[in-house]
Amino acid sequence: MRREPAPNIVLGAIADDFTGATDLANNLVRSGMRTLQVIGVPSAALSLENVDAVVVALKSRSCPAADAIRDSLAALDWLQAQGARQVFFKYCSTFDSTDDGNIGPVADALLDQLGSKQTVMVPAFPINGRTVYQGHLFVGDRLLNDSGMQHHPLNPMRDADLVRVLAGQTSHQVGLLNRATLAKGAPAASAHLSDLQQAGGRHVICDTLDESDLEVIAAAVVEMPLVTGGSGLGQALPAEYRKKGWLSPVENAGRLAPASGAALVLSGSCSRATLGQVEHFLGRHEGLALDPLALAESDAPIEEALNFARARLSGAADGPVLIYASAAPQAVEAAQASLGAARAGELVERALATIAQTLVAEGVGRLLVAGGETSGAVVSALGVGELRIGEQIDPGVPWTQTQVAGREAPLSLALKSGNFGGVDFFTRAFEVLNEQSAAREEGA
Known part of the structure; x- marks a missing residue:
């Protein structure tokens, strides 16, 4: 069951590593959300006054899937207790994981806990050269498996077909929201997601070639209890939150003290x-x-x-x-x-x-x-x-x-x-x- 939101916490994110957490937090701040990143699930009460988004940074990308699920569910429990309106499972824009997970198993566990039937997979970050077309992930002008990621020391990625990669990590159906549908706008994207859900599609890989695609996806999924992906989607969601009246304009969301040392x-x-x-x-x-x-x-x-x-x-x-x-x-x-x-x-x-x-x-x-x-x-x-x-x-x-x-x-x-x-x-x-x-x- 989803809990009633606290006044300020619009987005609660669970990131599978620390740099991925700051990557997402960076885009949220740039889009006007006052953002706090916490390292692991907090054990003590935090002051969340003047905070719009909280990103929980875990170290769960390359650990055993059972450990990743346990830690991610603990983070979800904490975020729900803070009243987060929407939950974001953040993983790398190169979708790197093993044959056993952890993207699929964690997403399944989060969906089960939230009582939700569907989520989207949006790893793309076009400004950094990560795009998806016909379900295939590109790094710059190269397919993922020819980008250097095939030599990753922990999670070598030898297949660019994300529908196929994710299908190996979950027992549920994996669908595709393709570029042709996105070009028709958010209503068409929403309708396609609904059709996929009716047909049993629990996880949906989303094509994304540019920022306008991210904007369409964000508009189509803003009401979803759980979204997943890279930080590109985090860049597009705040504008949709403002349209919903969940988020007020903020100046200097990323203001820090002068550095020294x-x-x-x-x-x-x-x-x-x-x-x-x-x-x-x-x-x-x-x-x-x-x-x-x-x-x-x-x-x-x-x-x-x-x-x-x-x-x-x-x-x-x-x-x-x-x-x-x-x-x-x-x-x-x-x-x-x-x-x-x-x-x-x-x-x-x-x-x-x-x-x-x-x-x-x-x-x-x-x-x-x-x-x-x-x-x-x-x-x-x-x-x-x-x-x-x-x-x-x-x-x-x-x-x-x-x-x-x-x-x-x-x-x-x-x-x-x-x-x-x-x-x-x-x-x-x-x-x-x-x-x-x-x-x-x-x-x-």
């Missing part, structure tokens, strides 16, 4: 985009690579990385400095062959989380983390409970701020999905943050 980049992602960003950064600043095989032998590489950073971050104006485990597919495969995929990933995550925790305690106040799993490990190590969402760096990636133990000023934190951002992202992110901070100080 040394600047550090930690990268665990091995995506093509991140590898390009690492290469670009190293042409202009200093960085140090971490080797999973060396980490398996001892913690000496962690201490080496800490000393490397300390020598270059002696003052708040110094940096940014990069510490990275990002590597080409061949190197990743070699490490996984020696250590096992799970062990190799755990070693890198633990190392980068330890480095983050140590250096933030020593004065780093501006921290950029690349990679969903890495971001989850870093945020957990820092004990972050909630994030205030600020202004965008690149599509899908905002600066955020949070309080961490032992630091009086807020920590400015950017969590970047591996596939997001331009080639100059690691350098330009800090230029954007400095410009935002200067503008805040002038306007104070």
